[in-house]
Amino acid sequence: MGLLIDGKWHDKWYDTDKTGGKFEREAARFRNWVTADGAPGPAGEGGFAAESGRYHLYVSMACPWAHRTLIVRQLKGLGPHIPVSVVHPDMVEHGWEFRPDDQQHQDRLHDFRFLHQLYTRAAPGYTGRVTVPVLWDTAKQTIASNESADIIRMFNSAFDGLEGVRAELDFYPESLRGEIDEVNQRVYDTVNNGVYKAGFATDQEVYEQAFGALFDSLDWLEERLSRQRYLVGAQLTEADWRLFTTLIRFDAVYFSHFKCNRQRISDYPVLSAYLRDLYQVPGVAETVDIGQIKRHYYVSQRTINPTQIVPVGPQLDFRTPHGRERLQ
Numbered sequence: 001m002g003l004l005i006d007g008k009w010h011d012k013w014y015d016t017d018k019t020g021g022k023f024e025r026e027a028a029r030f031r032n033w034v035t036a037d038g039a040p041g042p043a044g045e046g047g048f049a050a051e052s053g054r055y056h057l058y059v060s061m062a063c064p065w066a067h068r069t070l071i072v073r074q075l076k077g078l079g080p081h082i083p084v085s086v087v088h089p090d091m092v093e094h095g096w097e098f099r100p101d102d103q104q105h106q107d108r109l110h111d112f113r114f115l116h117q118l119y120t121r122a123a124p125g126y127t128g129r130v131t132v133p134v135l136w137d138t139a140k141q142t143i144a145s146n147e148s149a150d151i152i153r154m155f156n157s158a159f160d161g162l163e164g165v166r167a168e169l170d171f172y173p174e175s176l177r178g179e180i181d182e183v184n185q186r187v188y189d190t191v192n193n194g195v196y197k198a199g200f201a202t203d204q205e206v207y208e209q210a211f212g213a214l215f216d217s218l219d220w221l222e223e224r225l226s227r228q229r230y231l232v233g234a235q236l237t238e239a240d241w242r243l244f245t246t247l248i249r250f251d252a253v254y255f256s257h258f259k260c261n262r263q264r265i266s267d268y269p270v271l272s273a274y275l276r277d278l279y280q281v282p283g284v285a286e287t288v289d290i291g292q293i294k295r296h297y298y299v300s301q302r303t304i305n306p307t308q309i310v311p312v313g314p315q316l317d318f319r320t321p322h323g324r325e326r327l328q
């Protein structure tokens, strides 16, 4: 675990001393937008046109932010157009890395050993964290984006003109944008990032605040989802996929490792059925790897789990009937 400073790797844990024990997530630095014709998007530069085979997606199966991009890639039918490389779940002294002797965890594009090499290829003097996901542009030889929230929006529409892409599936429909943005904001602050705020806190009060906000939001979601099948109504949107990647990790990791232990998702009747409903959407289960998820958190985050022992439980079964069709 570390970061690049002026293009050099330093092995350092997050510094929460400067922020009173609070974990503050660093903003992503590469914020260009892939668009259908290469016109500039809401941020960054133009010239990133959606072309088959041009972009390569780097992910970790463990990372909830990368997971969103894998789900939208899968559901939109972008697999044949955007190949993927998967880093090894252990993120230790060199940060995210590939394992040349392990088929599943190789850099299929550059044959790099470490993900930080990709960042310095894009920006030799880069200072900042080396995070997944990364959307690499083989034409410009740079990182198009390393912000998952942006990448899922690009995947949602920019590639719609390519063969086999499911243009009819829209996870950010115009008419629902206001409501989606509103839900995303609360879910991001208190749930997606909320579990990290609790888990990485180095101050009791800071932890308790994050814990309180997290469970207030989970209670709010439990109530909201008792009336409607999905977060903004009858239609699946990006808001659901953004929540899903935290919920699916919750009982296996966040409950114990991040001390988010007021209750498990399986103790919430509505949220647990909702989680199974999303898991059972065709294509989604293939993006979920609980083994890599557990391995990553318990082995990599040694300040929290110094023994690096990975717990054996819990028993999880997301395949049982969810009964949520009746809310349609």
Ligand SMILES: N[C@@H](CCC(=O)N[C@@H](CS)C(=O)NCC(=O)O)C(=O)O
Pocket: 001, 002, 026, 027, 028, 062, 063, 064, 065, 066, 095, 129, 130, 131, 132, 133, 146, 147, 148, 149
């Ligand atoms: N804003 C980024 C955050 C990505 C992120 O923080 N990824 C984590 C993995 S779950 C990471 O790579 N962390 C490495 C680090 O912070 O050094 C996004 O949503 O794309």
